[in-house]
Amino acid sequence: MSASLLDPPPHISPQTALYLSQQAPHILKSSPTSSLPWPLSLLFTSETPETWAVHENLLLSCLRTGDDKSARLCLDRMIARFGDDNERMMALKGMYEEATAVDKAGLEKVLKEYEKILAADPTNMAVRKRRIALLRSMSRPADAIAGLVELVDSSPTDAEAWAELSDLYVSQNMHAQAIFSLEEVLLITPNAWNVHARMGELLYLSATASASGATLKGITESMRRFCRSIELCDDYLRGYYGLKLTTQRLLSLLSTHPKPSHATTDPTVGDLAAPSIVTVQKLHELATTKLAEIIRRGSSKEAGWSGYDQAELIAARELLDRDAQKIER
Amino acid sequence: MAQPVVQTIHRDPALFYWILLPITVVMILTGILRHYAMILLQSAPKKQILPQIRQQRSLMRGINLRTNANVLSPSSFQMRKAYMVSAYHEGKFLADPDARGKPRPNPMSDPAMMEGMMGMMKGNVAMMVPQTLIMGWINAFFSGFVIMKLPFPLTPQFKSMLQSGVGTRDLDVRWVSSLSWYFLTLFGLQPVYNFILGSNNSASQVTQQMSQMNPGAGMMGPEQDPDKLFLSEAENLEVIEHRWILEGVEDRLLAKLAL
Numbered sequence: 303m304s305a306s307l308l309d310p311p312p313h314i315s316p317q318t319a320l321y322l323s324q325q326a327p328h329i330l331k332s333s334p335t336s337s338l339p340w341p342l343s344l345l346f347t348s349e350t351p352e353t354w355a356v357h358e359n360l361l362l363s364c365l366r367t368g369d370d371k372s373a374r375l376c377l378d379r380m381i382a383r384f385g386d387d388n389e390r391m392m393a394l395k396g397m398y399e400e401a402t403a404v405d406k407a408g409l410e411k412v413l414k415e416y417e418k419i420l421a422a423d424p425t426n427m428a429v430r431k432r433r434i435a436l437l438r439s440m441s442r443p444a445d446a447i448a449g450l451v452e453l454v455d456s457s458p459t460d461a462e463a464w465a466e467l468s469d470l471y472v473s474q475n476m477h478a479q480a481i482f483s484l485e486e487v488l489l490i491t492p493n494a495w496n497v498h499a500r501m502g503e504l505l506y507l508s509a510t511a512s513a514s515g516a517t518l519k520g521i522t523e524s525m526r527r528f529c530r531s532i533e534l535c536d537d538y539l540r541g542y543y544g545l546k547l548t549t550q551r552l553l554s555l556l557s558t559h560p561k562p563s564h565a566t567t568d569p570t571v572g573d574l575a576a577p578s579i580v581t582v583q584k585l586h587e588l589a590t591t592k593l594a595e596i597i598r599r600g601s602s603k604e605a606g607w608s609g610y611d612q613a614e615l616i617a618a619r620e621l622l623d624r625d626a627q628k629i630e631r
Numbered sequence: 632m633a634q635p636v637v638q639t640i641h642r643d644p645a646l647f648y649w650i651l652l653p654i655t656v657v658m659i660l661t662g663i664l665r666h667y668a669m670i671l672l673q674s675a676p677k678k679q680i681l682p683q684i685r686q687q688r689s690l691m692r693g694i695n696l697r698t699n700a701n702v703l704s705p706s707s708f709q710m711r712k713a714y715m716v717s718a719y720h721e722g723k724f725l726a727d728p729d730a731r732g733k734p735r736p737n738p739m740s741d742p743a744m745m746e747g748m749m750g751m752m753k754g755n756v757a758m759m760v761p762q763t764l765i766m767g768w769i770n771a772f773f774s775g776f777v778i779m780k781l782p783f784p785l786t787p788q789f790k791s792m793l794q795s796g797v798g799t800r801d802l803d804v805r806w807v808s809s810l811s812w813y814f815l816t817l818f819g820l821q822p823v824y825n826f827i828l829g830s831n832n833s834a835s836q837v838t839q840q841m842s843q844m845n846p847g848a849g850m851m852g853p854e855q856d857p858d859k860l861f862l863s864e865a866e867n868l869e870v871i872e873h874r875w876i877l878e879g880v881e882d883r884l885l886a887k888l889a890l
Contacts, residue, residue, distance in 0.1 A: 424681045425678060425679065425680065425681050425684060455685070456681050456682075456684060456685040456688070457684060457685070457688050458688050458689055458691075458692040459688045459691045459692055459695065460688075482707075485702070485703055485707055488699070488702040488703070489692075489695045489696055489699045489700075489702065489703070490695055490699075492699035492701075492702045498702075523704065523877070525881070526877040526880050526881065527877065529877070529880040529881050529883075529884045530876060530877055530880050532884060533880060533883060533884055533887070577881055581881050581882065581885065582881075584885055585881055585884070585885065588884075588885065588888060592888075
């Protein structure tokens with residue numbers, strides 16, 4: 303529980319969120335802005351940029367844990383400081399209203415509000431994203447996708463938007479579009495190992511769903527994506543999990559197609575040939591040993607190995623167990 | 632060889648309290664004042680309209696594609712390249728497609744451009760006015776004083792730097808005149824401002840002048856024609872050599888984590 307409000311982890315577990323929001327009374331007790339008149343207030347204020355980062359994160363945590371009163375207080379303070387027409391404040395205010403809306407009609411009202419803001423100022427990216435998030439949570443994915451496509455058209459360097467778009471496409475089973483969007487994310491952040499791994503997952507999904515001719519190619523690329531993600535981040539559990547899964551699949555595929563290496567190569571586009579069965583075998587062994595090591599060390603919380611998500615560790619163990627059973631049989 | 636005669640000048644200690652100290656304090660205070668004046672004078676950056684944002688970010692997208700092309704598979708790279716190049720050639724991303732091919736308007740007639748120039752003017756004025764005033768003040772009150780002696784010897788080249796306003800040929804270089812002290816503080820107070828105001832201050836003129844050397848140095852300065860930028864980016868995209876990063880990644884990985 304070393305999470306701080308200033309720099310919270312990207313994925314906040316429920317316990318952490320609760321812990322963070324419980325700091326609300328302590329933070330809200332002291333006012334950051336001084337109540338003295340203007341020239342004196344400059345001298346006696348304790349305000350720093352960090353103050354407002356803390357307030358924003360506190361607001362988010364409070365909304366999540368249902369402490370709406372503290373959230374309102376945070377919001378009021380930030381609005382008093384930055385004004386009603388600040389883009390970020392508009393988005394945060396909308397978020398508060400979304401969280402406190404009791405029924406669908408309330409959400410519709412918030413949505414109308416967003417559309418009004420956007421009509422007045424179409425460059426307000428924060429509110430635009432809120433609108434899309436709201437559409438998604440109201441289970442209107444088609445509208446959300448339309449909004450996102452419009453957003454990435456006017457702002458194609460927004461990795462967050464592309465990633466969200468890819469996620470939405472996956473939820474609609476549109477794998478080709480999802481992969482395209484994720485490739486855009488990779489173009490913006492070429493060394494993001496999690497995006498590489500996610501790409502591998504998508505390729506695996508689409509390959510298993512597609513016809514048998516494209517399966518081998520898809521799985522091969524998926525495996526290479528996982529390799530890349532491990533290359534970028536040592537001991538990346540998700541990467542090894544995917545690597546094991548794909549190599550297992552590849553082994554069975556390659557054994558049924560004895561001579562695949564030249565058939566799938568298309569020299570015009572220069573796509574890569576399928577790897578040799580020996581390499582895949584080796585990679586499979588590597589993934590298995592590495593996964594076993596990560597599970598052993600991660601669940602015994604050895605120093606330097608404690609960062610793994612419990613659920614992911616359990617899933618990885620389950621994968622290994624499944625493998626072991628197959629051998630026994 | 633006899634030692635050169637050490638010059639001794641008996642200075643009134645009041646010189647220290649009434650000249651050296653006031654000049655230093657005044658210089659520091661003007662720097663701080665200038666910093667806050669600049670903050671006040673700064674106009675908020677003008678909001679871009681959506682087509683302009685689109686134009687700029689589309690160019691960024693092309694650059695991203697060019698620099699990070701190796702994360703893509705050859706087929707998807709070719710597809711993207713073909714799309715971007717044709718879109719660039721057609722001017723699909725231009726904020727103002729009608730202005731394509733026309734010469735740039737005179738910057739003086741463009742109100743947005745004028746605003747930028749006004750901003751620069753303001754900075755210049757905020758820099759020049761106090762400098763002139765203080766220079767005049769120093770000249771009127773404190774010129775011709777020798778106010779301190781440096782504790783280390785110097786070569787005669789420093790004479791013009793350290794003894795401006797004191798027209799004596801034989802005075803040792805180590806003596807510093809009041810006017811020179813002014814110049815020294817003018818150029819040498821940056822660390823003091825950094826200490827007082829934080830590192831990103833606009834108190835010193837020297838940094839001011841530096842930043843004015845390249846006004847509007849940005850990705851897409853107002854002076855550049857976006858269409859030209861797009862065309863040159865299209866050309867860059869055409870010629871890059873694509874190599875897929877996933878090529879041989881499994882062998883690299885195996886070699887790295889040798890089993």
